[in-house]
Amino acid sequence: MSLGETVTPLIPLPALARDLGVARLTLKDDGLLPTGSFKARGAAVGMSRLVELGETEIVLPTNGNAGAAWAAYGARAGVKVHVVIPRDAPAITREEAIAAGGDVRVIDGLIGDAGKVSAGLAADNGWFDAATFKEPYRLEGKKTMGFEIAEQLGWRLPEVVVYPTGGGVGLLGMWKAWQELRQLGLLRGDRLPRLVAAQASGCAPVVKAFQTGAAITEPWPDASTAAFGINVPNPLAGGLMLRDLRESGGCAVSIPEEDIAEQRRAAFRREGVHVCPEGACALAAVRALAASGWLGDADVVVLNTGSGLKYPL
Numbered sequence: 001m002s003l004g005e006t007v008t009p010l011i012p013l014p015a016l017a018r019d020l021g022v023a024r025l026t027l028k029d030d031g032l033l034p035t036g037s038f039k040a041r042g043a044a045v046g047m048s049r050l051v052e053l054g055e056t057e058i059v060l061p062t063n064g065n066a067g068a069a070w071a072a073y074g075a076r077a078g079v080k081v082h083v084v085i086p087r088d089a090p091a092i093t094r095e096e097a098i099a100a101g102g103d104v105r106v107i108d109g110l111i112g113d114a115g116k117v118s119a120g121l122a123a124d125n126g127w128f129d130a131a132t133f134k135e136p137y138r139l140e141g142k143k144t145m146g147f148e149i150a151e152q153l154g155w156r157l158p159e160v161v162v163y164p165t166g167g168g169v170g171l172l173g174m175w176k177a178w179q180e181l182r183q184l185g186l187l188r189g190d191r192l193p194r195l196v197a198a199q200a201s202g203c204a205p206v207v208k209a210f211q212t213g214a215a216i217t218e219p220w221p222d223a224s225t226a227a228f229g230i231n232v233p234n235p236l237a238g239g240l241m242l243r244d245l246r247e248s249g250g251c252a253v254s255i256p257e258e259d260i261a262e263q264r265r266a267a268f269r270r271e272g273v274h275v276c277p278e279g280a281c282a283l284a285a286v287r288a289l290a291a292s293g294w295l296g297d298a299d300v301v302v303l304n305t306g307s308g309l310k311y312p313l
């Protein structure tokens with residue numbers, strides 16, 4: 001099941017690297033994928049597998065982009081997609097899901113509340129539950145991010161990879177991808193990247209747990225950030241994310257709201273790259289880590305997870 005998803009470019013950001021004091025900074029721009037976000041990676045593989053399994057009707061909770069992506073791939077596949085979405089999710093993502101023929105149900109609350117409604121609908125109606133980490137195939141789709149980074153860099157991985165972290169599918173997916181490549185002997189060198197989870201200060205359960213040495217995340221009260229894709233106060237895979245971050249020698253960083261907005265403008269002005277708020281959060285994490293000395297002279301790859309065009313400046 002394909003909408004023409006492609007290998008996304010690695011774009012060098014030399015001016016920003018100079019501004020931030022980083023040896024080498026590269027943006028992997030997943031804003032170029034179908035539906036304008038990296039959710040297309042999970043939806044393409046997930047929907048393909050559901051078609052193989054004979055599923056015809058599915059339901060998922062979403063902060064916006066997953067609903068838009070799954071609705072589009074559902075339209076392509078002839079699979080009915082029901083989406084449960086918080087009222088505050090970006091309006092454009094809701095409109096996309098509706099326009100692609102999705103049945104969109106708006107709720108008052110956050111992604112966890114949408115998850116409960118979605119699980120209830122799945123149970124009551126016999127629809128397939130395609131929520132994050134309730135099925136294994138999205139993660140397999142997100143692995144392609146890790147495969148691509150390796151292939152694009154000649155099978156030698158960068159020293160640091162920074163990822164705007166919500167539910168963590170991309171984080172776990174990349175880590176799984178690199179471990180598989182290493183086991184297969186396809187990497188040049190044994191070292192895997194230090195993984196960095198970037199979160200917004202208004203919703204940073206992974207950062208808090210990482211810093212306190214906890215093994216699992218605690219629900220984040222009153223979560224709020226304009227980077228809505230990472231507004232996930234109680235991620236199901238919190239413990240797995242913490243495990244992978246620590247195993248990689250990485251860390252987790254939270255970024256104030258105004259720094260996210262400023263970094264977004266700076267990236268556009270200095271380099272012409274129009275990143276989404278979540279991507280800007282990851283770039284701002286690079287700034288913070290460079291200032292603290294944590295990066296050293298590492299080469300850094302940052303994931304931009306969506307097109308800036310979906311989020312008017």
Ligand SMILES: *Cc1c(COP(=O)(O)O)cnc(C)c1O
Pocket residue numbers: 037039065066164165166167168169170171229230276278279305306
């Ligand atoms: C979903 C999303 C994220 C977070 O992805 P997870 O796999 O939930 O960590 C980041 N950025 C954007 C634009 C998203 O839509």
